[in-house]
Amino acid sequence: MHKRTFLARLCAGIGATALSFALLPSAHAQALDKVKFGVFPASSALPFYVAQNKGLFKEAGLDVEEVPMTSHPLTVQAIVAGSIDGAANLVTLEGANIESRRANTLKYISLNGQNSQYVVEQFVARPDAKISSLKDFKGGIKLFSAPGPANIGSARAVLKQVGLKEGTDFTIQEQPVGMHLSVLQAGTFAGGYTLEPAATMMVSQQVAKRIETGVIATHLLGRQQGNAFATGAALSDKFIAERPDVARRFALAWARAVELAKTDSSTRGYLIAGMKVPPELAATIPLANMIMVPELSANDQADFQKFLDIGQELGVIKERMDAKTLLKAY
Secondary structure, three states: OOHHHHHHHHHHHHHHHHHHHHHOOOHHHHOOEEEEEEEOOOHHHHHHHHHHHOOHHHHOOEEEEEEEOOOHHHHHHHHHHOOOOEEEEEEHHHHHHHHHHOOOOEEEEEEEEEOOOOOOOEEEEOOOOOOOOHHHOOOOEEEEEOOOHHHHHHHHHHHHHOOOOEOOOEEEEEOOHHHHHHHHHOOOOOEEEEOOOHHHHHHHOOOOEEEEEOHHHHHHHOOOOOOEEEEEEEEEHHHHHHOHHHHHHHHHHHHHHHHHHHHOHHHHHHHHHHHOOOHHHHHHOOOOEEEEHHHOOHHHHHHHHHHHHHHHHOOOOOOOOOHHHHEOOO
């Protein structure tokens, strides 16, 4: 082979190889920042499924792994241990409690308001029970509660507020939310304090009847239309400090997901796979009043502070917390 011919072929080969590499996305462009995120089975987790299914996390350069959580204390433990970077719907009293004991553990980027309009927590009873109001939970009746000190503490406080006495009128025991339907159906309990979407599923199957919704705002905040900011999306302080740009991109994607969850009713269809909600019920599942931190009004912040103060009075939070110290705006 002539030297000139060899050199021409060599140059052509190098050029083709260079072109093929140029056409491939760079490794940097392909890489997505991994985030592990805890998800508790309640309707307030909807923005997580919206962001996953709509590709909002990926558009933000994130690979977000769902880590199922069965209780809020376990979620807090996972954040402290660093096994998750945040949580979709962590009870705020649990978050405030760990902050009061171990400062700079987590911050909330959004809050979920609850009341009789934005329904999450509620009391239900067996359809055949002679119960039509909270005051009817008496006579030594056996009740269940959603798990965790904040949930059972709120349930007890509401029943006490309407004049009932634990041990005499009722007993109450924590049960995983996923078990509420089956324990009520089995007759183990006469009723209890539960969350959405479990409540709608129980009512639709005629396993339960609703007794009262939005009980925290009505009986503890003392204002039916107040926002009981009982849960919210939280990020660990370690995650925020060590990967600030990733945390910022996550928060912005979350804000987009919250807006879609609030304005596009079709997004509730994501609860079908995410929380095993029957397809015919997905559109009827009520949602909390989801608000990103920068959008909280003065009244919202006052409601949040009052709810935290109630948590401290109930003994769920070690000491009084300034609500503003728990919030992170993006």
